[in-house]
Amino acid sequence: MNNPTPAPFTPPCFEFDGQPVPLQPGDTILQAAQRAGHDVPHLCWHPDVSASASCRVCTVQVDGRPVAACTTTAAAGQRVQCHTSELRTHRLHLLQMLFVEGNHFCPGCEKSGNCLLQEQAAQAGMTELHYEALNPERPVDASHPDVLFEPNRCILCQLCVRASDEIDGKQVFAIGGHGIGTRLLINSESGQLGDSNLDVTDRAAHICPVGALLPKRVGFAVPMGQRTYDNEETRG
Numbered sequence: 001m002n003n004p005t006p007a008p009f010t011p012p013c014f015e016f017d018g019q020p021v022p023l024q025p026g027d028t029i030l031q032a033a034q035r036a037g038h039d040v041p042h043l044c045w046h047p048d049v050s051a052s053a054s055c056r057v058c059t060v061q062v063d064g065r066p067v068a069a070c071t072t073t074a075a076a077g078q079r080v081q082c083h084t085s086e087l088r089t090h091r092l093h094l095l096q097m098l099f100v101e102g103n104h105f106c107p108g109c110e111k112s113g114n115c116l117l118q119e120q121a122a123q124a125g126m127t128e129l130h131y132e133a134l135n136p137e138r139p140v141d142a143s144h145p146d147v148l149f150e151p152n153r154c155i156l157c158q159l160c161v162r163a164s165d166e167i168d169g170k171q172v173f174a175i176g177g178h179g180i181g182t183r184l185l186i187n188s189e190s191g192q193l194g195d196s197n198l199d200v201t202d203r204a205a206h207i208c209p210v211g212a213l214l215p216k217r218v219g220f221a222v223p224m225g226q227r228t229y230d231n232e233e234t235r236g
């Protein structure tokens with residue numbers, strides 16, 4: 001008797017904006033959707049460190065319930081919506097609040113063109129701040145010989161905190177304070193970066209998605225117009 005032809009293997013899938021997305025064990029919604037070529041807006045997520053779900057820019061709806069795509073485990077049969085008008089508006093307001101909470105003058109920032117906040121704002125169609133700018137005046141920390149810290153651009157994504165802890169094994173950074181007073185703290189006696197044990201070769205010195213932590217003396221090494229988000233081909 002002939003063996004029956006085995007049925008083709010169909011991996012478990014969930015639905016992302018109406019498209020089937022295959023799953024691998026342990027996938028978050030963001031990981032699986034990105035692997036399948038979908039854009040999931042995000043700020044505080046990075047593939048090299050654990051997820052913190054602090055920015056909420058990656059919010060999607062799973063069967064109508066809002067969740068963070070970067071920390072929610074994907075499951076077969078889920079119906080995930082990401083690019084609805086309601087979620088686009090939610091993301092736009094989050095981004096506008098981040099812009100007014102700090103000082104983000106993109107044309108004068110070395111990170112322009114490589115900045116994920118600037119890119120997400122462009123993708124969200126942000127053309128105005130909408131909210132009143134708080135115009136904080138936090139002193140720039142230029143005390144480190146090789147790395148500049150510009151706290152007015154810090155969006156408290158905690159990527160440097162996690163990179164220093166999980167990759168560099170140092171814990172140079174921490175988040176402190178509450179509400180509008182929440183700040184990135186430097187783990188040194190003076191609270192200055194120059195007194196910490198941060199090294200310019202540390203991963204934490206290079207993971208900042210905005211222009212808050214910048215290695216010194218390499219400004220404009222890549223000209224404007226040739227940066228990560230300057231053209232469609234290099235966009236994530």
Ligand code: SF4
Binds near residue numbers: 208
């Ligand atoms: Fe995030 Fe950069 Fe602020 Fe660190 S310095 S919390 S990486 S924005």
Ligand code: FES
Binds near residue numbers: 042043045070
């Ligand atoms: Fe998911 Fe920030 S990227 S909460």
